[in-house]
Amino acid sequence: MRSMSLIHTVLASLLWCAVVFIFVGMNFMKFEAASGALHESRIKTALTELHKTIQLEMDKGEMLAGLKTAGELLLRYANDETDLLSVSIFETKTGKVLFGTEPSALGQIVPDSWRKKCSRPNEFFTVHETDKESFGIPVQNAFLENVGCLTAVYTMQGINAVRERMIRTAFRYAFRLAAIGVSICFSFYFFSFLVSELLEHKKIQLTAVLILCQGLLLAALYFNFTAMFRTFEADLREEIASKSRLIAGQIGMLLSHAVQSGVPFDSVTALEAYMDQIRQENKEILFILVTDKTGRVLYEAGSAAKAFEADPHTGKIFLRDGYYNTAAPVNNGSSAVGWVQIGVNERFEREKGL
Amino acid sequence: MKGSSVKKVFSLLLFLLFFPFVQAEAAPRQKVYLVLWNGCEEACRGFLDYLKASHENIEVIQRDLDKKTGQVSELKTEIKELAPDLLVTWGTLAAVKILGTGNSDLVSQYGAVPALFMVVSQPIESGLVASLVSQGRNITGVMHLVPLAEQLQLARQVVSFHRLGVIYNPAETNAQAAVDQMRQYASLMNFELLERPLPLSKNNQPSAGNIASLVADLADKKTDLIYLGPDAFMNANRKALIDTATAFSIPVFSASEGAVRHDNALFAFVHRYYTVGQMAGKKALKILKDKVQAYDIPIEAPQRSLLVVNMTAAQKTGVYPPLSLLQNADLVNIPISEN
Numbered sequence: 172m173r174s175m176s177l178i179h180t181v182l183a184s185l186l187w188c189a190v191v192f193i194f195v196g197m198n199f200m201k202f203e204a205a206s207g208a209l210h211e212s213r214i215k216t217a218l219t220e221l222h223k224t225i226q227l228e229m230d231k232g233e234m235l236a237g238l239k240t241a242g243e244l245l246l247r248y249a250n251d252e253t254d255l256l257s258v259s260i261f262e263t264k265t266g267k268v269l270f271g272t273e274p275s276a277l278g279q280i281v282p283d284s285w286r287k288k289c290s291r292p293n294e295f296f297t298v299h300e301t302d303k304e305s306f307g308i309p310v311q312n313a314f315l316e317n318v319g320c321l322t323a324v325y326t327m328q329g330i331n332a333v334r335e336r337m338i339r340t341a342f343r344y345a346f347r348l349a350a351i352g353v354s355i356c357f358s359f360y361f362f363s364f365l366v367s368e369l370l371e372h373k374k375i376q377l378t379a380v381l382i383l384c385q386g387l388l389l390a391a392l393y394f395n396f397t398a399m400f401r402t403f404e405a406d407l408r409e410e411i412a413s414k415s416r417l418i419a420g421q422i423g424m425l426l427s428h429a430v431q432s433g434v435p436f437d438s439v440t441a442l443e444a445y446m447d448q449i450r451q452e453n454k455e456i457l458f459i460l461v462t463d464k465t466g467r468v469l470y471e472a473g474s475a476a477k478a479f480e481a482d483p484h485t486g487k488i489f490l491r492d493g494y495y496n497t498a499a500p501v502n503n504g505s506s507a508v509g510w511v512q513i514g515v516n517e518r519f520e521r522e523k524g525l
Numbered sequence: 526m527k528g529s530s531v532k533k534v535f536s537l538l539l540f541l542l543f544f545p546f547v548q549a550e551a552a553p554r555q556k557v558y559l560v561l562w563n564g565c566e567e568a569c570r571g572f573l574d575y576l577k578a579s580h581e582n583i584e585v586i587q588r589d590l591d592k593k594t595g596q597v598s599e600l601k602t603e604i605k606e607l608a609p610d611l612l613v614t615w616g617t618l619a620a621v622k623i624l625g626t627g628n629s630d631l632v633s634q635y636g637a638v639p640a641l642f643m644v645v646s647q648p649i650e651s652g653l654v655a656s657l658v659s660q661g662r663n664i665t666g667v668m669h670l671v672p673l674a675e676q677l678q679l680a681r682q683v684v685s686f687h688r689l690g691v692i693y694n695p696a697e698t699n700a701q702a703a704v705d706q707m708r709q710y711a712s713l714m715n716f717e718l719l720e721r722p723l724p725l726s727k728n729n730q731p732s733a734g735n736i737a738s739l740v741a742d743l744a745d746k747k748t749d750l751i752y753l754g755p756d757a758f759m760n761a762n763r764k765a766l767i768d769t770a771t772a773f774s775i776p777v778f779s780a781s782e783g784a785v786r787h788d789n790a791l792f793a794f795v796h797r798y799y800t801v802g803q804m805a806g807k808k809a810l811k812i813l814k815d816k817v818q819a820y821d822i823p824i825e826a827p828q829r830s831l832l833v834v835n836m837t838a839a840q841k842t843g844v845y846p847p848l849s850l851l852q853n854a855d856l857v858n859i860p861i862s863e864n
Contacts, residue, residue: 227853230831232567232797234574313800313827314807425852433836433860434845441847448849 180360187352192345195399199341202403203334205520206410210330212453213414214252214306214323215295220421221248222308222321225260229312235262235319241270248323251420253413256303258323260310263289269319281322289320302327333406340406344399351391359384400521408495408517411455415497415513418449418456422511423499426461430503437469446472455519457494460512461501469509478514493518554582555813558609560600560623561589562616568644568669569615571802572809579810590619597622604635611812612640613805617651620666626652627661639812639819642666643805644798646755648824650702657824665812665822667805670755670780671794671830673706677714679794679830680778683846686749688717690775692739692766693756694731695722700756703780707752719746723758733762737769744773753779753790764788767838776842782833786857789838792846794830801827831855 221244228238245258249272252258259271266280288296289307292315298305303324310319359380366376430436446459450472458473478494481487490496495517501509516522557576561569565587576583586607588600600623604612612635614620620642640663648654648666655661671679680686691707693700704720711718721739723731736759743751751770753763760781767788770777776791777784784790804827811817832846832854839845840860 223853227831227855230797230800230829230853231855232571232799234571234578234803236578237574311829312803313796313829313831314804315828316807425848429848429851431859432851432856433840434851438845439848440845441849445848 177360180356184353184356187356188349191348191352195341195345195348198396198399198403199337202407202520203337206333206337206407207330209407209410209414209455211297213410213417214325216414216421216453217248217252217417218295218306218308218321218323221245221258222310225310225321229310229318235260235310235312236269238270245270245272251417252323252325254326254329256324256326258321260319260321261285262319263309263317281320285320285322289322290317292317300327302331329409333410336406337403340399340402344395344402348391348395351395352388355384355387355391400518404493404517404521407520411495411515411517412497414453415456415495415515416499418453419459419497419499419511419513422446422449422459422461423501426501426509426511427503430501430508436463436501436503436508439470442470443472446470455515455517456513457516458512458514460514461509462512463509464507466510473514475514478516490514554584555611556607556609557583557585557611557613557809557813558604558607559585559587559613560615560619561587562619563592564589567798568802568805571799571804572613572643572806573802575803575806576809579806579814581810581814583813590622594618594622601634604638608636609638611809612638613809614640614642615644617645617647617653620645620648620653621651624653624664627655637663640664641805641808641812641819643801644669646670647699647702650698654824660820660824663819665808665819666824667801667808668824668826669796669798669801671796671826673703673754673780674710675830676778676780676794677707677710679832680750680752680792681714682850683778683792683832684750684776684844686716688719688746688748688750690719690721690740690743690746690748690751691754692721692723692736692743692751692759693754694758696725696729696731697756697758700754700759703754703756707754719743719748731758733758733765736762736765740766740769740773740775744770744775748775751775751777753777753784755780760784763790771838771841774842776838776844785833785835785838789835789841789858791838791842791844792832792834792854794832796827796830833857836860 224244225238225241228240229235241260248258249255257271257273257276259268259276261268261281263286266283266286268276268279268281271277285307289309292309292311296307303326305322305324307320307322309317310321312318362380363377366373426439429439442461450456450459456473457478458471458475460468460475461470462468478491479488480491482489493516495515496512498510498512500507501511573585576585586609590596614623624640624642642653642664643666645651645653645666645668648668649656654664691704693704695701707718721743723735725731753759753766759766763784767777767784767790771789779785779790779793782793782795785793808822811822812819832850834846834854834856835858836856837858837860846854
């Protein structure tokens with residue numbers, strides 16, 4: 172086996188750096204896209220619920236301008252959404268803000284572009300700016316005429332901070348891996364140089380060192396990428412947690428409403444189909460359970476078995492690493508009758524593969 | 526030269542002075558003659574609110590029949606005198622009395638006045654128009670009932686029925702027409718229709734005393750659901766139907782919301798009257814503002830319906846609509862919780 176020349180070493184190092192940067196870059200883009208998608212889908216999930224409530228009020232027979240509960244609904248929404256700047260409803264025809272959380276905006280006219288964009292029934296429009304983003308969805312009357320538009324403006328601070336953290340993580344791991352690879356290449360170069368000058372049985376020695384170097388590189392790749400994925404997943408955790416809390420809360424509220432309206436908690440019709448639909452629309456959700464207050468599972472969508480394991484000694488059940496669980500109560504009056512539990516696979520993006 | 530400048534300034538001043546009148550002439554006030562059956566209720570309010578929100582220069586002349594047809598001839602004379610731009614009626618009776626039917630078209634007597642009706646359940650069967658899209662007269666309108674096919678499809682989401690029972694007065698055109706339609710949908714939608722016409726006396730009158738035994742018969746035939754259609758007699762005696770059906774744990778679904786709100790029918794898919802009025806307002810603006818002929822505007826009902834569920838009836842029959850439907854439903858008569 173011939174010894175490695177300096178040019179080969181430099182070329183190998185450059186190639187390694189390029190591969191590392193491409194691979195890390197691709198993963199960064201994937202997780203950044205996931206973070207954006209989670210953020211957007213959380214906002215749309217929250218707004219869709221508010222939109223449904225407003226539509227129901229209109230279907231009950233009110234004009235948009237005369238909706239008595241609109242102001243209260245918007246205020247409640249604003250209290251639940253931490254990164255919300257404002258939420259409002261404007262009239263499509265005039266663009267005039269009818270209801271909103273910002274008193275100074277009431278009666279003002281929204282940009283003409285918003286009126287045009289807010290036109291496709293049941294479809295959101297989004298406007299992204301550097302520090303804020305706006306979402307809107309048309310409000311229709313019962314004869315499918317666009318009469319208004321529900322809009323919400325959110326700050327981008329949170330999502331921008333996550334993006335910056337992800338960029339730092341990507342660079343940190345890319346440089347670390349590049350440095351490890353380059354140092355291993357040069358170590359191999361110096362070793363092969365020494366071997367060619369000093370030792371007998373060069374071929375066997377070099378092969379052994381080459382295998383060792385490759386092993387070291389693979390180990391470095393594995394540990395660094397695992398660590399990088401974990402850091403990216405930790406960055407996504409906050410968004411995943413707030414979205415699953417929101418969905419659990421929505422199901423909990425809906426069930427509470429049903430139970431308070433007289434539906435027996437243990438015989439809610441087609442609840443599992445409803446939860447399954449939510450799971451299909453939100454791929455990160457592994458399972459949704461509805462339990463009574465003793466913890467007995469009454470309804471289940473998806474399988475929770477993967478997320479939990481039992482301690483062989485104590486029999487105590489706990490959540491596996493990489494899974495997140497959130498719960499929201501189902502109330503009947505002031506007392507809880509059960510819980511909605513949502514389990515999320517934090518590694519859903521990693522497991523999708525590149 | 527000097528004289529011409531003075532003329533120009535004078536003309537400008539004159540223009541500015543009379544500008545508001547020129548404007549007013551450009552958009553003259555239009556007259557809508559609105560004939561109500563029983564005062565200005567929800568549909569009337571929806572109609573007026575819609576016109577008001579349009580900021581158009583429209584005057585609405587309201588006349589109330591007060592559930593009587595005695596003053597119809599006076600109103601007809603007044604319509605001829607006032608020559609409104611649009612004639613609007615509320616309810617089937619007011620529409621038939623004021624607009625006439627296809628055979629005795631009264632609209633032509635008022636000149637070329639277009640007409641619009643609202644809150645009419647069966648405009649074809651009542652003879653107002655020949656069809657919903659080719660009316661045959663310069664009339665359009667808004668129906669208040671959800672189309673039967675849609676009602677049945679939506680009802681299937683609430684109760685997965687295989688046998689649907691209907692008790693009706695065969696002497697009523699509307700009721701018989703609904704049953705005829707249901708017969709067609711039964712084979713299309715793959716369910717068995719159990720028809721139970723009320724026996725008629727020699728005077729062609731049904732008796733409410735037969736309702737309970739017919740419900741018992743439907744229960745015996747394992748009926749999953751009973752339909753209470755647009756049937757004046759059955760609606761007047763709906764309590765007997767609903768109470769007996771509930772005793773057999775058979776849910777009742779109704780074409781109108783009154784049976785759900787005030788009696789214990791389980792559910793109804795409805796259009797709120799306010800919405801019907803608003804839709805009539807929209808059609809009125811098409812005629813008045815966009816100058817569309819009434820016969821070019823199809824007769825229809827609002828597209829999106831509202832599910833009204835009586836939760837006490839649900840508790841009594843043990844039939845609860847799926848959660849996804851409950852979410853967007855108007856839940857009424859909620860039983861008092863123990864908590």
